[in-house]
Amino acid sequence: MNSEIELIREVEAIQIPSGDTITLPAGTRVIITQSLGGSYTVATNYGLARISAKNADALGIEKNDQSAGERTVPLTGEELEKAVWDALKNVFDPEIPVNIVDLGLVYDCALSKEEEATVVAVKMTLTAPGCGMGPTIAADAQGRIMTIPGVNDARVEIVWDPPWNQGMISEVGRMQLGMV
Numbered sequence: 001m002n003s004e005i006e007l008i009r010e011v012e013a014i015q016i017p018s019g020d021t022i023t024l025p026a027g028t029r030v031i032i033t034q035s036l037g038g039s040y041t042v043a044t045n046y047g048l049a050r051i052s053a054k055n056a057d058a059l060g061i062e063k064n065d066q067s068a069g070e071r072t073v074p075l076t077g078e079e080l081e082k083a084v085w086d087a088l089k090n091v092f093d094p095e096i097p098v099n100i101v102d103l104g105l106v107y108d109c110a111l112s113k114e115e116e117a118t119v120v121a122v123k124m125t126l127t128a129p130g131c132g133m134g135p136t137i138a139a140d141a142q143g144r145i146m147t148i149p150g151v152n153d154a155r156v157e158i159v160w161d162p163p164w165n166q167g168m169i170s171e172v173g174r175m176q177l178g179m180v
Helices: 053-059 077-088 134-146 171-176
Strands: 004-006 011-016 021-024 029-036 039-044 047-051 106-114 117-124 153-158
Touching: 011 053, 021 047, 039 053, 047 053, 077 106, 077 117, 077 134, 117 134, 134 153
Parallel strands: 117 153
Antiparallel strands: 004 029, 011 021, 011 047, 029 039, 039 047, 106 117
């Protein structure tokens, strides 16, 4: 990490912090500043951008087939709830090297049954109301939850009440950020 890489091919990325989709041309020189949760935050001459795991090959990084050997039997009860929280702990703000759970961004996570379907409803916030990355982070959370066997639907809502503050960061998050 932090060494300059030349993009092997043109790649779609999300500009940080605006959340706009941009195309980085092949040959663009980037520096990976964060590689957490399967996505890559890169510094470019255009500013910071987030490249998804599915486009890791543009960075010269071999894709990991995470589906190999995964459980396919639907989870239920406490096991399912734990899997949801574990999935959320693999979602990261592209500018902060701490997952959204330990940042204190997840306010509520509820599992329910709707006509034989298991639905996960998450209420989360962002560190700043003007953050353009909100939809990207919420979509990442939803996508990760939907990979869990036994989940039929995931709904991630961004809320602003109560407003987030640094006091909501977990002890683990504080340690990762050097705040203790």
